[in-house]
Amino acid sequence: MVLTTVADSGDSVNCTFGSRYLRSPPPKFKLGEQSIPKDAAYQIIHDELMLDGTPRLNLASFVTTWMEPECDNLIMASLNKNYVDMDEYPVTTELQNRCVNMIARLFHAPIGDQEAAVGVGTVGSSEAIMLAGLAFKRKWQQRRKSQGKPYDKPNIVTGANVQVCWEKFARYFEVELKEVKLSEGFYVMDPVKAVELVDENTICVAAILGSTLTGEFEDVKLLNELLSKKNEETGWDTPIHVDAASGGFIAPFLYPDLEWDFRLPLVKSINVSGHKYGLVYPGVGWVVWRSNQDLPEELVFHINYLGSDQPTFTLNFSKGSSQIIAQYYQFIRLGFEGYKNVMENCRENARVLREGIEKMGRFDVVSKDVGVPLVAFTLKDSSKHTVFEISENLRRFGWIVPAYTMPPDAQHIAVLRVVIREDFSRSLAERLISDIDKVLKEVEALPIRVSLAEVKARVEDSGRVRKHVKKSEREIEEEVTTYWRRLVDGKRTGAC
Numbered sequence: 001m002v003l004t005t006v007a008d009s010g011d012s013v014n015c016t017f018g019s020r021y022l023r024s025p026p027p028k029f030k031l032g033e034q035s036i037p038k039d040a041a042y043q044i045i046h047d048e049l050m051l052d053g054t055p056r057l058n059l060a061s062f063v064t065t066w067m068e069p070e071c072d073n074l075i076m077a078s079l080n081k082n083y084v085d086m087d088e089y090p091v092t093t094e095l096q097n098r099c100v101n102m103i104a105r106l107f108h109a110p111i112g113d114q115e116a117a118v119g120v121g122t123v124g125s126s127e128a129i130m131l132a133g134l135a136f137k138r139k140w141q142q143r144r145k146s147q148g149k150p151y152d153k154p155n156i157v158t159g160a161n162v163q164v165c166w167e168k169f170a171r172y173f174e175v176e177l178k179e180v181k182l183s184e185g186f187y188v189m190d191p192v193k194a195v196e197l198v199d200e201n202t203i204c205v206a207a208i209l210g211s212t213l214t215g216e217f218e219d220v221k222l223l224n225e226l227l228s229k230k231n232e233e234t235g236w237d238t239p240i241h242v243d244a245a246s247g248g249f250i251a252p253f254l255y256p257d258l259e260w261d262f263r264l265p266l267v268k269s270i271n272v273s274g275h276k277y278g279l280v281y282p283g284v285g286w287v288v289w290r291s292n293q294d295l296p297e298e299l300v301f302h303i304n305y306l307g308s309d310q311p312t313f314t315l316n317f318s319k320g321s322s323q324i325i326a327q328y329y330q331f332i333r334l335g336f337e338g339y340k341n342v343m344e345n346c347r348e349n350a351r352v353l354r355e356g357i358e359k360m361g362r363f364d365v366v367s368k369d370v371g372v373p374l375v376a377f378t379l380k381d382s383s384k385h386t387v388f389e390i391s392e393n394l395r396r397f398g399w400i401v402p403a404y405t406m407p408p409d410a411q412h413i414a415v416l417r418v419v420i421r422e423d424f425s426r427s428l429a430e431r432l433i434s435d436i437d438k439v440l441k442e443v444e445a446l447p448i449r450v451s452l453a454e455v456k457a458r459v460e461d462s463g464r465v466r467k468h469v470k471k472s473e474r475e476i477e478e479e480v481t482t483y484w485r486r487l488v489d490g491k492r493t494g495a496c
């Protein structure tokens with residue numbers, strides 16, 4: 001007994017790395033029997049997390065990776081505030097309402113100066129999209145019921161470039177997703193084809209302001225025009241939702257004359273990610289409706305707070321308050337001027353990166369000048385090396401640059417994509433250009449004896465012969481890259 005006590009107290013005076021906790025595996029499947037010291041717990045987790053990528057070098061993501069220390073302080077101070085306790089934290093609720101009002105007016109909602117806008121803070125655009133989708137589905141059902149028509153086959157029309165959360169919405173809430181196919185060189189929804197897909201069961205057409213794949217803005221104005229015509233001819237009332245997850249905080253500052261928002265009469269709701277170009281850390285999104293007629297009353301829950309009515313419409317109950325508070329900080333700290341400056345810098349740094357990549361002569365840039373500041377590019381000639389190989393090699397320098405294939409019918413196109421965020425400065429852009437150049441030269445210097453076509457044929461063949469399953473293009477691409485790398489590594493070590 002005495003010896004055990006001595007050993008335990010020894011542990012508490014030992015330095016963390018000299019203690020027994022750092023030489024035994026941490027619990028992975030079952031709750032540990034005993035407690036461990038707080039510094040050991042901290043060290044174990046902190047150190048394992050070092051092997052994650054560095055968020056600021058994660059050029060795959062639109063989500064904010066840097067905020068001012070003053071805002072970090074506000075965030076830390078509100079970590080223990082449950083957002084849903086509106087009665088207890090009325091000021092936090094008030095800040096949310098102010099944010100909704102500011103966003104709705106930024107998007108030109110037709111409301112009076114003193115009128116409250118209709119909208120809500122969400123965990124991200126995904127929750128926002130579920131809510132907007134539900135509102136459309138319910139409105140459509142009400143209309144069909146009142147006309148005595150069947151209301152069991154709702155559908156939604158989007159481009160094949162939609163973000164996965166729309167597929168989730170469709171599956172979870174039983175709405176058929178009708179996707180407009182893409183084609184080589186055209187990676188966003190074609191409004192003409194979209195309107196052709198609209199029928200009496202269409203609850204809405206969802207347009208994307210800032211396609212996830214290329215950053216390109218879809219032509220919402222043309223969509224509004226064509227859909228209005230179709231509505232007139234058919235007597236339907238098909239509305240538009242704009243998924244402005246990334247573009248909602250870009251277009252108002254860089255392209256104020258572009259009409260994509262509530263200035264277009266068929267646009268009934270818009271979502272935007274506060275944690276993307278709203279410049280807040282992950283965990284906040286927004287959905288705003290044109291007016292309260294566009295949000296069916298039966299979906300809204302009314303909470304009585306401090307004697308006044310606080311309508312709520314969310315999927316979850318408890319959540320943190322920090323991100324809402326941080327959003328309000330950014331709005332009053334930056335104002336229109338601040339957001340404009342940040343977005344202009346992003347656009348300028350995207351331009352520098354784009355030009356640097358074009359100058360190498362090996363890539364075609366597929367992203368457009370107007371849109372979300374990102375650079376998406378393909379290899380002109382991928383008969384010897386693939387974009388997947390380049391992505392893998394950039395990891396060695398710390399850069400995380402994703403490579404992926406396009407959706408149908410452009411899945412034979414594979415691209416690399418660099419998202420330019422606020423904290424990606426000119427000097428990082430220049431370093432990235434030089435590192436891409438280095439990687440290109442390295443892969444090109446390797447002797448190639450087997451052609452890519454041969455490797456591809458082998459991979460496809462092995463899929464057919466061994467597994468009797470047809471592999472997707474993406475799987476084949478990935479296997480080709482793996483196979484290729486093994487081959488190349490082998491050569492490097494002289495093993496092949």
Ligand SMILES: *Cc1c(COP(=O)(O)O)cnc(C)c1O
Pocket residue numbers: 062123124125126127163165208209210211212243244245246273284285
């Ligand atoms: C990021 C994104 C989403 C999903 O948004 P979250 O805020 O990550 O939930 C939806 N649509 C588009 C176009 C996006 O870029």
